[in-house]
Amino acid sequence: MIKIERLVKSFGSQQVLRGLDLEVATGSITVIIGRSGGGKSVLLRHLIGLLRPDGGRVLVNGADVTRLGGRALDEVRRRYGVVFQGGALFDSMTCAANVAFPLRENLRLPAAEVATRVEASLAQVGLEGMGSKYPAEVSGGMRKRVAIARALVTEPEIVFFDEPTTGLDPILVNTIHHLVLNLHRKLRFTAVMVSHEIPEIFEIADAVAMLHDGRIVEVGPPGVIQASPNRVVRQFIRGEPEGAEGA
Amino acid sequence: MTERPLPLVLRPLDAIGRGAIAVVEALGRFGMFLAEALGTLLTPPFKFWAFIDRINYIGYRSLLIILLTGGFTGMVLGLQVYFTLVRFGSEAYLGPAVALSLIRELGPVLAALMVTGRAGSALTAEIGIMRITEQIDALTVMALNPVRYLVAPSILAGLVTFPLMTAIFDTVGIFGGYLVGVELLGLSQGTYFGEMQTFVDLNDIMMGFWKSLSFGVLVTWVCTYKGFHVGHGAEGVAKATTDAVVLSSVLILVWDYFMGTVLP
């Protein structure tokens, strides 16, 4: 279980997180929604230990990752898979080498096993035979799928997705959502996903959390969020322009 | 809890103090960066193929420019030194004059400056782009130390390739001087090389060696550091690249002077 308590973070004079609380149940798919620039990526970066908060803590199975460093933090990270907003593929390596990288470097598997697992994992995301291409040579959607394959190939316990589908066509959005759902059924990881895909994410999420003004203003099962009386949430999921607030 | 504003007269002092602290902090980070890189070299796993790749990147691919600049530097030296020595009737010493300037001074410095321009800038840009596209973060969250993968192999490769590049620069330069002095200006070949053997001793060679060795660390250290701590976006990468080349070049010259005063 991931438990975020009163997380506070500022950049200079800009307060991005203002005492954020959230619980993510083990094995669930929790989707974080919220305005662009609202701090969703900043929140994820705290969960994976890339940013230190000004206050509050993040408990992952009881350990506070905001206070861990060095070996202890790496121990936690070995159980993570992360899909960055831009994919963050190593552009000096082929797609297959990208997926193979964590297997080779972290799990130290023998070359033959790495090869079979990479192939299987690329096939899972519908990219069989594309492994020999470089990230710069494949489309944006393929890059995202390679990034997902790389994050999942080590069979992590917790996977963080930062907008895995933004900028993709509607068919690919659904393809990726189903992919995540299928892999989730198979691998049983805990997923924390940032997404703008409304309403599609309501079909795959176990819980949806709305980030607004540096806090989680509402969290619950998709049905509850969709029927929320909270004005901020309602406005956001209907995509009403800001001016409509006074009504 | 707001701080009371300082009286007007104290504000310049305050600014100076803050500036000084910032400089010391930056120097500390810079030093820690090298310490961490060296630390990863002392603990397994050693990234052998990354190291080989960096030797290719920093050394092998700089070979052409080293050959060209080395050759022409030697030729210019041959020409200028010859016309100076002729005035004293001592053109027989052209060989040692060219060799000593190259081995003690110009070889290490010019080779380092050339490699900085060719490979150092590319190193900063490459690492900077990896930073802004979150590739370095990706390594970090895989529980892999990016310094081990990106920085340490480069610094080690600098340590190996700079002395080699300098040796090549010196050799080609001495033959450049030979071309001008012997083939063009008519000095005898025996004089050119014979006097060189008499006057150049191991101390001179060691001076060039220590210089090139330290430049190898200096350049790769500065260039990887600047890439690692790049600002935002393409502009940040551009600035880091410029900074890396300028800072490396200045430090090469300053350090060269310093080594010149302490080494025999």
Ligand SMILES: Nc1ncnc2c1ncn2[C@@H]1O[C@H](COP(=O)(O)OP(=O)(O)OP(=O)(O)O)[C@@H](O)[C@H]1O
């Ligand atoms: N390293 C940083 N330094 C300074 N400010 C930052 C930094 N990272 C993020 N911010 C600021 O924090 C705010 C939140 O950024 P964040 O990337 O978390 O937004 P987001 O919710 O992920 O948006 P999007 O949906 O567009 O990805 C932004 O205003 C951004 O300018």
Ligand SMILES: [Mg+2]
């Ligand atoms: Mg974001």
